[in-house]
Amino acid sequence: MALLDVQDLVIDIPTAGGVLHAVSEVSFTVERGETLAIVGESGSGKSLTSLAIMDLLPRVAQRRATRLNFDGADLLTIPARQMRKLRGSRMAMIFQEPMTSLNPAYTIGNQLTEALRCHDDVGAEAARARAIELLERVGIAGAERRLLQYPHQLSGGLRQRVMIAMALMCKPDLIIADEPTTALDVTIQAQILRLLAELKKELNMAMILITHDLGVVARVADKVAVMYAGAVVERGSARAVFKAPSHPYTRGLLNCIPVPGRTAPGAPLGAIRGQVPNLIGRLAGCAFRNRCDFAAPECAGEMHFETPTPGHDVRCVRLAAQKAVA
Amino acid sequence: MLAYTMQRLIVALSVAFTVSVVAFFLLHLSGDIAISIAGPESTPAQVEQIRHQFGLDRPLVVQYLDWLWKAVHFDFGNSFYFRDTVVSLIASRIGVTLTLGAISLLLSLVVAVPLGVLAAVYNGTIIDRLALSFSVIGQAIPTFCLGLGLIIVFSVTLRWLPVSGASTWKHFILPSIALGWYAVPAVMRLSRNGMLEVLSADYIRTARAKGVAPAVVIFKHALRNAIIPVVALAAVQFGFMLGGSIVIEAVFSMHGLGYLAWEAIARNDFPVVQAVVLILATIYVGLTFLADVANAFLDPRIRLA
Structure with missing residues (x-):
């Protein structure tokens, strides 16, 4: 049985102009020890999806699903108190903004040990020892001294390492990393990614890595789900998706990345024409069709997944036609 | 931290000095002191004699420096009216005012901060709207009206509490409510806005993601950060309360500093007025300084900057 099983997750946000369908019918599974990368641009619903799993959505957002199971527990019906016990201990999260994700008023040590002590009945000394152990593990020198420091005294890279250590305090089964490297320097990005992959x-944790960086995905992911306008448009093993990207959007994204040696110097980078559609109101058909080179009348109809190879699903009704054109 | 404290202290001392200058010169602008001491029946010769006797014929700057030098040695001269030294007058009155101010401030904080937190946590609900309406009504009622209203209801009609005076703790209840009420709307709104801002901060989401209990999220993670501007406001409000105590002490006939100031102003008792203004201003400046220091303790970004 999968550690995390998400079926038909829907997130609606009522706004003044109508209901915003931020996430529509997203399904995926994550096995123990597996890394799933959720890829998409800003506003594609990938962060909301992760917050929905943690039950941390903003109060206005409405979450629905046909199934949302974590290690056999039904997260849709679980009481808030039980959910809180899972959060931070069995499933932990690393956020995008290390600069603002730590409380400015408390020491690193206070915030690290809190993660452990609000779940497990451990003494202050044991919690401190665990914090030091993890700070050292995430590559922070002088861990004991760091425990007494405040967030503003650390650099962004160090703060993100602290966030990672904090997420690991209770040895979670699932860790959700929401763009953990976006706010960091390129050199630090590589270090943090390597660290996450090692840990x-x-x-033996499962990881959901949320990113818009396909280079990152290629390096660390076992499975990929590509999201566009609140829906998964392509999913499968990282190998299959990178070998044969089958949704026009996925191919568009890959074309945007310059590859040293393959992209001619001075050649214009790929771009996807058009704009992300407005998600307010009723949506029908493929949300990408107004930007797609293969669009046809049937793209406005009912969508379903095609399976070009086992374990590789593409939400495109024009898969055969695409092949014919290519 | 030491550098910060010294810096705030220097600012506080400069403000206190400025206030002393203003207090001194404004009073000398408001009328001829020699004439008020001599009285309306006196001859020009008597006025001149008094002018010389009190040193009022010296240049203003010399008079100011003389006054300041004595003031820092707690010598404010003699009252013209009360036949007593200004220092002993103030010493006998200051207790009532400080007690009244402290109880009022405490009362207003105890009401306003939880109300603000409640309004923020239940933002947009009926609780929030009730709290906001309460603050609008609070802001609209003048202190003396509330004071008189409280007297009519609790002293005259219900006969639960005394009408006036300051001899027992019961005497302090109504004036404290009337005076403390004044600070409630501002403190409540600031607590509410601070909490609203903090509750949407990334680190609050982090705390929730850790599985911290909701009460701990609100009181440990949010309030500690939201309270920082409230501390500074509370000091300012306390200053306003010391000023407002002039009205409240008059309404409730409490013989505090405010009442003394009112009596002294009515009788052109310059030494007393000067001293009261200087002391109230110094207390105010001192509190602002304490608020700065308290904020440094609450906010490590100030303390360790």
């Missing part, structure tokens, strides 16, 4: 293997 995941070492602790």
